[in-house]
Amino acid sequence: MSLSDLPNELGERGIWWQVFGFAITGCISVAILQIWDGSDFWVYRSFEIAVKDLYWLFVLPLAGAIEGVRKLFEKASEIRAAQRAKIWQRGLNRGRKEALAEIRTRLQSPTIPKDPESGAIILTPEDVDALLGEGNYADE
Secondary structure, eight states, X not given: OOGGGHHHHHHHTTHHHHHHHHHHHHHHHXXXXXXXXXXXXXXXXXHHHHHHTSGGXXXXXXXXXXXXXXXXXXXXHHHHHHHHHHHHHHHHHHHHHHHHHHHHHHXXXXXXXXXXXXXXXXXXXXXXXXXXXXXXXXXX
């Protein structure tokens, strides 16, 4: 791995989520140690030992928990993006069906001229504008 790839690699691994999680955990631990300093309650004593003496044991589980939360949010954003794409596609399909139905109705109108020999519909540029909207056909 080159040095230029390092920030992207760290970003993919969720390093900033881990930094944020460790910072929050550190702040909470310092606050607990300051507020209940000198307490003889066994829960506080256990917490104090875990924070001051055995902190290295909890680094990997904490990093794993933070990474799991990051993955959870990542999956949720993927689900939302897929839903948005699905809704957009559904709306696009509905719009196409409605437009085709309107074009069919207009083409079956008795005011549209037809070729007497072949029965083909004769469309002028004005008819195309009426069917497709102004400027939707090529003038070339």
